[in-house]
Amino acid sequence: MAVSGVLCVDKPSGLTSHDVVLSVRRRLGIRRIGHAGTLDPAATGVLVLCVGDSTRLVEYLSADEKAYVGTMLFGVGTDTDDAEGRVTATADATKLTLSEIEPALTAFRGHICQRIPSYSAVHIGGKRAYELARADIRVDLPTRWVDIFEFTVDGLHMMQDDTVALSFYVRCSKGTYIRSLCRDLGEALGVPAHLTTLRRVQSGCIRLDECVPLDTLLESDNPVDYLRRPVDCLSNMPQVAVTVAVAEALSKGQHVDWPTDGPELAPETVALATCDGNLVAVVEAVFAANPDGFDALQGRTRMRPMKVFWKEVG
Template sequence: MGRRPSVEPTPGLLLVDKPQGWTSHDVVGRARRLAGTRKVGHAGTLDPMATGLLVLGIGRATKLLTYITGHDKAYEATIRLGQSTVTDDAEGDVTSSADASGVTDKEIAAGVAALTGDIMQRPSSVSAIKVDGKRSYARVRGGEDVELPERPVTVSRFEVLEARRHDEVVDVDVVVDVSSGTYVRALARDLGAALGVGGHLTALRRTRIGRIPLTEAATLDELTAKVDAGESLPLLPLGPAAAATLPPVPISDDDARALGYGQWIESDAGSEGEHLALLDARGDLIALGERRGGKIKPVVVMKPAGAAAE
């Protein structure tokens, strides 16, 4: 790899098409070398077997990541009916098998319909959810039996694209749109359980987070080639990044100055308690704010008063 930048680039979002076999932390590590800064974070992990959109924050854009994480997400996935695994995906050992060749398309459609809408879901036991201060997956790997409590999630779209039959298993290609905190491998597990044959996830690709699409992302090889050629990383600047994450609110220069000093501003934008992206006339992000009554409180000031222009 070539020489990396010695100074931190303009802050922004880096949209990466994560390759299979990489952890999200691996991708962050590569991005740190490419960007020449350790101030890199991600907005929600992808399992090593998964591919697709991973949103990284560079520099001060890391302050946006909390708001991106809570957005709904879209995936393309393949569910294998006829086998259950310890991890509810292809990375775990098979714990049981059943002949799924007799499961009809109509039964699959009915099972999918039952898992669509507002549902209660039990997260996979190998998730990163903490149990008494320790990650659930660490407890499972340590030999413990862990069953996490159910919680409400929303599956706004669960559509079957194709059901491919191979001997005693059925591979079901699906697309799903889900609320933050929904586990697609738990959908695979629960669909298989409902059909009486077991199920697990064999492929997962994230195609969207909120209003940010996978089509805007670059592969790590493409990003590395750009930096090796002396080009800048294709960062989504703070203004457009915030506008893609939170409702954008245009503000006057006077309000921008007030926000820079941490002062509240008068505004009827947004609904009570809603977080907003406050942009000046040039589209630059001045602050992240929260509607409180008839005013907006600055939650994170991105351009403090007197700060040098980017």
């Protein structure tokens, strides 16, 4: 039987997310592995890997909100907006207080527009932003809208050279640059700032305490024992239990009626169809008009299979 499932890894510092994928590919002897949500090399914490047929679920796993803890340093700005970059600005930050910082956080909560870091993988005119930055080519950096659900701070510490370190917690939507939050908060306070440490503590429903350290995984005699069922890692998505007969119909691409005891979902909602705890398919709730007339109120909700997994697990 083909190996498939989700690995929840505690990524160490110093490796890119792709480095982690390569090392796990070598250890498992499986090429079909991808990650759901990149972490910068210096960052640590939750990195979700999809193995085998579960790679088809990356878009759903990566779409989940993320949570981070970290530290930022006021008084120094860098070209990468983190500790890996070249210093571009300095200032005395010793007069900053929590009573001054906390009100400034209000502008960075909710639906906000971010300017991406100069050193990022975003494409600009056919090239990566970091390629242009390394070539000292100045461009207008694109912006993106993100959601910051929580942004709290504590632990303000005076450091050497007139700098101040601040601990923070952020819960946000996918695509959020924490480096940009640190940089922009500094700008709002009139002091250059950059990200110094970052640890992802949650990705969707997957918490850090559920993750296996990368070294432990690679040194294990049976690393596949750490594989988790996709349905357990997508508990934030609606789920509907179906019978074997319905599972077989979905596996053939057929639309089937929504179970009467299933959750009530609006049309176009994406859900997981399961059978005996196994993933059958990713389905979309669609509205089917009454075949005996044109009265929409007499229609019914059906399941349209989008990605089928039943053949692999059934």
